Amino acid sequence: MALVRIGGRRADGGGQEELLTEQADVAAFLAQHGIDYERWTPAHDVAPDAPADTILAAYAREIDALKARGGYVTADVIDVKPETPNLDMMLARFSREHWHDEDEVRFILEGRGLFHVHPASGPVFSIEVVAGDLIRVPRGTHHWFDLCGDRRIRAIRLFQDASGWTPQYTDSGVDKGFEPVCFGPAYVARR
Numbered sequence: 001m002a003l004v005r006i007g008g009r010r011a012d013g014g015g016q017e018e019l020l021t022e023q024a025d026v027a028a029f030l031a032q033h034g035i036d037y038e039r040w041t042p043a044h045d046v047a048p049d050a051p052a053d054t055i056l057a058a059y060a061r062e063i064d065a066l067k068a069r070g071g072y073v074t075a076d077v078i079d080v081k082p083e084t085p086n087l088d089m090m091l092a093r094f095s096r097e098h099w100h101d102e103d104e105v106r107f108i109l110e111g112r113g114l115f116h117v118h119p120a121s122g123p124v125f126s127i128e129v130v131a132g133d134l135i136r137v138p139r140g141t142h143h144w145f146d147l148c149g150d151r152r153i154r155a156i157r158l159f160q161d162a163s164g165w166t167p168q169y170t171d172s173g174v175d176k177g178f179e180p181v182c183f184g185p186a187y188v189a190r191r
């Protein structure tokens with residue numbers, strides 16, 4: 001399940017971190033920031049590396065429920081591996097602070113990733129998402145995203161309007177003050 005690090009890991013070594021590891025604490029903290037967090041368990045009996053159509057069919061009930069709740073119209077499967085062509089270029093689009101006109105909804109099938117959220121009030125916090133986690137970061141939320149050291153994530157994405165998902169950069173530079181530290185098998189991602 002997801003882990004939250006309130007205060008993040010500051011690049012200058014300063015600040016205080018508070019780690020949330022209990023699901024109820026994680027969900028309650030994220031809810032205060034308008035972020036939905038759920039575990040979809042037990043996961044469906046479908047291989048995480050199955051073809052995208054198979055995955056979408058297996059999760060059709062959950063996807064339809066989300067669509068009804070959030071007005072999402074399409075779903076797809078994003079698949080990122082260390083050998084993905086132009087991976088660094090792709091990751092660089094999202095590792096700077098940005099926001100979208102659209103909710104960012106992800107259900108993690110395999111691998112892991114690290115969201116940083118910069119709320120309007122309160123400290124920056126990070127959320128490490130792993131397989132079985134559903135997260136909805138509402139439109140307009142300032143955030144950035146990194147892979148962990150294993151550079152692997154496969155996730156279902158939902159869109160209200162895929163054209164709204166273009167990152168709008170804040171150019172605040174806040175992201176540079178934090179290390180993308182994960183707790184998973186391979187700790188620190190390259191940026």
Ligand SMILES: [Fe+2]
Pocket residue numbers: 094098099100104143144145167
């Ligand atoms: Fe984003």
